[in-house]
Structure formats: C-alpha cells, structure tokens
Amino acid sequence: MPPKQTDRTPLTPAAFHILLALAGEDQHGYGIIKSVLERSDGAVHLGPGTLYGNLKRFLALGWITELEERPAADSDDERRRYYRLTTAGRDLAKLEAKRLEALVKHAQTVRLLRKPA
C-alpha cells in the first residue's frame, strides 16, 4: 500500500536532497551543496539562495536544528553554521523516500524499470 500523503509531501527536489544530505551526517552549508552534487553525479547544483531559503524554512518547521558545538577553531570558520536533522525531519524524509519507492515499484510493475535481480 502506498504511504499516506500529507500536506508536507511531496517535497521539492531541493528540499529532499538537503534532508538526504543531513540524514548521513551533520553538515554546514557548503558541505550540503557538495554532498548533493556528489550524490546526484553532478546533476543537482544547489545555490546558496535556494539552500538557505530551505534551511530557514526547515528550522522554522523543526525539521533541522542548528548545532552549537563546532569543530576545532583551526579547521573552522566562524561564519559557518552547522545543521542536524531532527527526528521530525528524519520521519518526513522517510515518508518521502517511501513515496518514491512506491512510484519505482509501480514503474517496475508496468515494466518501465527492471526489478533488481
């Protein structure tokens, strides 16, 4: 049965990519951009405006939180902000992933995609 839709899903591609990047580890802004770029094989370039627009919204919605602890000063820049996914954010990312999984399964059923061996 497909996962239940909410008024928060489907997420925009940028939003889902950001949540996916933070699901792996806590990251700062440019870390998220690089992580998304690598994960998408160079197809998704997030700009600072899109990234921080989404981060601001996620902070307000409680999907992510800003970390107070920071790395050692010699490997850090005080202008950087570090973010962590909250349980609510993780739940939402899971819901979106399940929604996409259901779509992929449907694509396999109608033979648009091969089923994994």
Added chain:
Amino acid sequence: MKLALKIYAWALRLYPRDFQRQHGQAMLKTYTDALKDATLHKRLPAFHGRMALDLISSLPAAHLQGANMTIWMRRLLIASSFVIGLIALVQAVFIWSHQTIQFPVIISTTGQALDPRNALWWTLEQTMPTLYAVQWVMIALWIVGTMVFGALTTRHATFERRWAVAPPFIIALVLALIVVGALFIGSPPDALIKISFTLMFALGWITLALSLRLKPQPRAAPDVPSPRV
C-alpha cells in the same frame, strides 16, 4: 574573484533583513567556498550563470517566506501573476498589430481609420493610448511577475512537475533580458522585437495555465515542531 565577492555581498542586501541577519554571513562564506572551487576547476562562466539564476529565483521566495503570508494572500499573488500574464499578452498583440498592419487606410470625416483590418490597431490606439506610453513599466511588471511566478513555482514544484514548469520560466527570463538589453542598446531590429514579444505572448499563456495549477503551501507553524506525518 574579489569583484565577484563584492557583487554577491551587495546582492545579499536584497534579501529581507531578518534573512540577512540569520544567514547572510553563512551564505557569503558558502559562496566564497563555491567560488574557490569553481576557480580551481576553471568553471567560472557556468558558476556565475548558476549563481545569477539562484539569486533571481530565491529572492522573491525569501521575501514571500519573510512575509509569512496566508493562503489567501498567496492566492492573491498568484492571481496577480495571472493578470501580469494577461498584460503581457495584450502588449504583444498591440505591438504586433501596430507594426504589421499596413493596409490602406480609409480616412473618415473624423480622421479615424475605418478599414476593418485595422480595427484592432485602431481600437487599441484609441482605447489604450497610455498602454504604449508606459510600456517600460509594463516590461518591468512582466519581468517581476515572471520572477514571482518562477519563485512560487520553484517552491511548490514537486518531482513530477519540476521539469514541466522550469523551462518556460527560464526562457521567459532570457527573453526579458534580450528585450530590455536591446531596448537599452538603442533601436533593436523589428524582427527581434516581434519575435520576442510573440514568445512573450506564448509564455503569457503558459504562465496563466501553470499559475492555475499551483498549490498554495500552508503557512509554517514554528510553534509546532513536528510536521503532520
């Protein structure tokens, strides 16, 4: 590199104050890191293009987000985009008819053109003389409308719709830049103006159609940390 940083730092001032205060420095740092990487890999033209598009699409979204609008206000904004699309359409018709209808004119006693083939041109000139006079304002309105529409689309677009709605927005922006650029340089060729406005005419309709498909997003609820899942 320093010039690019200065320009970006200046552009950050266009974001809402609250946004600047919260994320301005982090954005500048992110931009600096990205610029260093692009310089290292010799991909500066593509980088600057992407950054310009990012600014254009994220600025209206940041202002909309800062305004904390209700669903009805968002709907009003979407309706405004709709109206601006219509204005672009009327303007396109006007410019086409004004420049292409060259049929012999029968002059009546009142000095009006009566040839039915000139009716559209005549009607527009008589009923909306200011329309032509304020075309600069209209072009600006059209560009702003497209930006707002694009920002709304970007925010609301889902995986399924994203690639259906992004190209008209990008084409529209490029056209707007061509038209404004050509008008700034001097007297652009008629063909350029006609082609641009014809495409604007088509994009006006696309804007209208897509505006109707947008789903207003519920307001953020900062006091309720967990989403409804």
